[in-house]
Amino acid sequence: MAEFRMPSLGADMDAGVLLEWLVRPGDTVRKGDVVAVVDTSKAAIEVECFTSGTVERLLVEPGTRVPVGAPLATIAAAEGEPAEVPPVPAAPPAAPPVGLPPREPPVGVSPVTSPLVRRLAAERGVDLTAVRGTGPGGRITHADVERHAAAAAAPPPTAPPTAPPPAAPPTPAERRVRASPLARRLAAELGVDLATVQGTGRDGAISADDVRLAAETAPPTRDEGERRRENMRVAIAALMARSKREVPHYYLSETIDLAPAMAWLRERNRALPVPERIVPAVLLLKASARAAARVSEVNGFWQDDRFVPGSGVHLGVAIALRGGGLVAPAIHDADQRDLHDLMATLRDLVTRTRAGRLRGGEMSDPTITISNLGDQGVESIFGVIYPPQVALVGFGRVTDRPWAVDGLLGVRPTVTASLAGDHRATDGATGARYLQALSQLLQTPEEL
Amino acid sequence: MTATDIATTVRTCLREVAPEADLDALPADADLREELFLDSLDFLRLVELLSERTGHRIDEEDYPHLESVNSTVAFLSRVG
Known part of the structure; x- marks a missing residue:
């Protein structure tokens, strides 16, 4: 029997809220199936399971906040042929007893509480026999315990919790508001x-x-979107502050001639219908991934005072959310994908990021991140590394600049690429090699 | 399609690409990419939608015509 645990969906995550189960006890799951939706401070993420088998029990109810690594469900491993669908257990109960405790419950306790709810009750000092369950079948839910604990902790409701109005508030008519x-x-x-x-x-x-x-x-009248934006701001603040506190950054930049790349792209796109067209950013992503494979010292993590190389180049792509905020999900093995695949993946990733539906694997393991602010019109960007990664590549806008070639001055499309490197993991010379490789790769776009 | 139909189509497509933008407040001659913060993928999606809905082929060379609502309507009316 395997346990399906709360995955770590990013270096800055220590817990997540289980939003929704997409499977039920008795369902057959295969490795990689999306089984649940988890809310991190950044987004709702679809999480995959890592084993094949039959879902036995769901241990956690939707709405529960769970630390990373805590079991969420148990899965009975598949035996024999994976293609063979294991029989569904006879007569699964209509309302599955989510997280039924394995032992007989102590006398007096409502028979249906999950281990998590009991742990919470213990933490909050709540007597479960005094709690009225609102879940299916009178089950005591996480929320019931929290409510009970809050009610017990709160002073008798004499005054409203917010700042009381002045002792004798003048009526609106007679009150002249003085404000700057x-x-x-x-x-x-x-x-x-x-x-x-x-x-x-x-x-x-x-x-x-x-x-x-x-x-x-003010009483919370803000909608879900605002709450998420606020949480995201807090998460970004924590991670970026940690980065600037812990990571000794160095910065390098290089202006790259994009004439061959842009000409090649224009020729390629000319013949194609819109959905097949590729944006310049995809060439930059591919070249960045190939360069990271070549100069592998920038591709990986700084962990326990040493560099741990990434297993493959998983390109984190910083995606700005409409309305504010930033998420950097990964494109796995980006150096191995062709441009068409990369373009389709990028479009899909941006769409799902903005819709708030990313998958767990995409959040957890970028090995290097690319930030492309070109569309926002700036010339260059010097980024902040996402720990525990050790490098961040930045691109500014593709712009025409005067350019000297063979003693003659011409006008060429160029882009300024930058590298923010973790000086603990690499020195400037390594970073320079990375930018040189990147520049070189972009001179032969047909080979990307 | 009449110019009015095209203008409606353009705004419908914009609404799909930038659902949170207040399009009613968008001046017809404002720069779309700047005002709506469209990145290159958003813009490509816009081109794709316009092309689908109006049945016109839009090449990369035509992109400069899609600067504002007005210029887009003018361009699509011209090629139509």
């Missing part, structure tokens, strides 16, 4: 009603800080 222009503008932006804000300035005038405070302590 900045505060007013901020209030409009943040959707704060100034009449509800308590001013701390002279004569109760409302300052910008008061508005910010009011916006922060």
Whole structure:
């Protein structure tokens, strides 16, 4: 019997919330099947299982926050022919007893609680016999315990939890709101009603800080998207701060002549219908992956005070989300894929990233990351490495520049490529070799 | 297709490519890539949709014509 555990979906993840099960006990699963959806602070990720067999029990209920490595389900290993569908256990219960405890439950405890719920109850000091279950069949859910714990911890509900209004609040008609222009503008932006804000300035005038405070302590009316953006900001902040704290970055840059690459691409795309066309970014990705295979010292991780090479070039592609935020899922074995495949993969990845449906494998193991800000119109980017990776490649906009060739000045499309390297893992000379390889590969696009 | 039909189609396609953008507030002569933050993949998707819906072939050389809503409508009306 195998356990399906909460996977690590990125270096910055220590726990995830199980959002949804896509399988039920008795289902046959094969290695690589998507079996559940997990919410990390960045996105909802579809996670695959790593064993083939039959799902025995689901140990965790949707909505539960689970640390990385904790078991989520048990899977009975497949025996014999993988093609042969194992028989479904006779008469699976209509509402499967999710995470039925293996032993007889202690007397007095509601018979249906999952181990996780019991652990939570123990942590929170909640007596399960006092909790009313709202799950199927009166099952006590994670939320029931949290609710019970919160109710027990909260003071008797005499005052509202948010800042109370002034002792004798004047009616809106008689209250003249005194606020600075900045505060007013901020209030409009943040959707704060100034009449509800308590001013701390002279004569109760409302300052910008008061508005910010009011916006922060306002009851949560923000939608799911905003909550996710906020979580993502926190996750990015934590990881990037860790990177700048721990990783001694060095930066190199090289302006690369893209005339051969752009000419070749134009010729290639001319003959093709739109869905078959390739964008220049794909050439840059492919060249970056091939260069990483060639200068393999930049492709891997810094772990336990030493460099661990990546098993294959899994290219992290930084994808900006509409509305803010950034996710860098991986294109596996990018150096081995042809351009057509890479283009299709990139399109699929961008679409799924923005829809919030990435797969676990894509989140967990990029070996080097590419950040292409060319479309945003900047000339160059010097990026921050995603730990534990040891390098980040940046591309600016493809732009026409004066270019000297054989003593003559011409105008050529060029791109400025940069490398941010982890100086613990490599020295500048290695980084320079990487950028040289990249430049060289882009001179013969037909071989990419 | 009349120019009005084409204009409607262009806005429908834009809505699919940039679903969160406030297209009603988008000036008809604004730069699409800049105003809607379209990257090269978004733009390709737009070209793909326009091509599908209007039945016109749009080559890479034509991309500069797709700068704004107005110029796109003008271009598609011309080739139609």
